[in-house]
Amino acid sequence: MKTVLPASPRPVAASQAVWLWFAVPGVTLFCAFWLLPMVRLVGVGASGPQGAMAYLAVLTNRHYAASLFSTLALSAVVTLATLAISVLVGLFLQRNRFAGQSVLLAMLTFPLAFPGVVVGFMVIMLAGRQGIIGAVSNWLVGESVVFAYSLSGLFLGYLYFSIPRVILTVVAAAEKLDPSLEEAARSLGARPWQVLLHVVLPALLPALMSSGAICFATSVGAFGTAFTLATNIDVLPMTIYNEFTGYANFATAASLSIVLGVITWAVLALARSLTGSGVAAAA
Numbered sequence: 145m146k147t148v149l150p151a152s153p154r155p156v157a158a159s160q161a162v163w164l165w166f167a168v169p170g171v172t173l174f175c176a177f178w179l180l181p182m183v184r185l186v187g188v189g190a191s192g193p194q195g196a197m198a199y200l201a202v203l204t205n206r207h208y209a210a211s212l213f214s215t216l217a218l219s220a221v222v223t224l225a226t227l228a229i230s231v232l233v234g235l236f237l238q239r240n241r242f243a244g245q246s247v248l249l250a251m252l253t254f255p256l257a258f259p260g261v262v263v264g265f266m267v268i269m270l271a272g273r274q275g276i277i278g279a280v281s282n283w284l285v286g287e288s289v290v291f292a293y294s295l296s297g298l299f300l301g302y303l304y305f306s307i308p309r310v311i312l313t314v315v316a317a318a319e320k321l322d323p324s325l326e327e328a329a330r331s332l333g334a335r336p337w338q339v340l341l342h343v344v345l346p347a348l349l350p351a352l353m354s355s356g357a358i359c360f361a362t363s364v365g366a367f368g369t370a371f372t373l374a375t376n377i378d379v380l381p382m383t384i385y386n387e388f389t390g391y392a393n394f395a396t397a398a399s400l401s402i403v404l405g406v407i408t409w410a411v412l413a414l415a416r417s418l419t420g421s422g423v424a425a426a427a
Contacts, residue, residue, distance in 0.1 A: 185398050192395025199399045208383065208400065215380040216407075218295055218302070219363035223356050225299075226306040230355075231348070233307075234314025249315075253308040260305070260368020267301045267373060268292045294376050301369040306362065310355045317351035318344075350419040357415030361408040380404055 190196045202208045237249060255263065271277045271292040278288035291297050321344065329339045345352075367381040374382050380400060388397035 186402060188394055189399035189402050190395070192393075192399075194395075198395055199403060201396065202380075202400060202403045208380075211378050211380045211383040212403075214295065214378055215364055215404075218299060218379065219360045222299060222302040222306055222363045223360045225303055226310050226359050227352055227356050229303075230307055230310035230314050231345070231352070234311045235318055235344070237311075238315050238318040249311075252311055255305045256308050258305065260301075260366055260370075261372050263301045263305050264369040264372025266304070267297050267369070271297055271300065293373055297373050298370055298377055298379070301373065302363045302366060305369075306359045309362075310352075310359060313351050313355040314348065317348050321347050353415050353419050357411050361411055364408050364411075365404060 189198055192198050194201065202212050233252070237245065258266075269275055271290060273288070273290055273292075275290070275292060278290050281287060281289040292300075325343050325347070326339050329343050334342070365381060367385070370377055370379050370382050371385070381404070384397050384400045384404070387393040387400065
């Protein structure tokens, strides 16, 4: 009987060694642009007079706590409004076919091409002192309505660049829904709003949670729009900027940055664990 010798492990080991070289660029970028800066940032945050207790300043300092609360509350409201609008628009675009639909979808996603500063400038042109809303309200009631330089203006700006991200997710998720489930619900006497509430939304829930987490994280850390509108706005990114540039308080700015980053990471991690799917990092 012919004896069959086991295959040599050397080719496998050599193949693994080759694939390990493919990881070198990624590991290098990770260390150079994330790990080392984060380690340095943590060290700077604990280098002030308060030491490591500086990381609790966002809770013990009234100004920082108010700034954090405003940031989280604004981001939560933006996320809820974005999800509500995007579900309606996304389902409409997925369920209907009409002339110019591709153009409309392209226009709805056009804000993704704009940086935050441009979005802030557009809010000023709409609701600023020389904006369209102010001119129309002045013509109608003799008084200009101006809200661009407040949390309302920032809400409008965040909503503007958040909706396109979620609409694309909703359209993609709605295309994978099983139409037979909706037909079964309608055959059992369910009304349209009941089908939406008990069939469509539960099926879209993983996509809504993941896209909502990205929307929330993006709003928490957005700076360009807040910087453009920051007349009467107190959100944490602006507080960090003022501490760093206005007061040269590097330790406080670093500690607040770490706190903001941890909150953003926690939201994304929670969404990932609840949906069981990957949640991309906020841009």
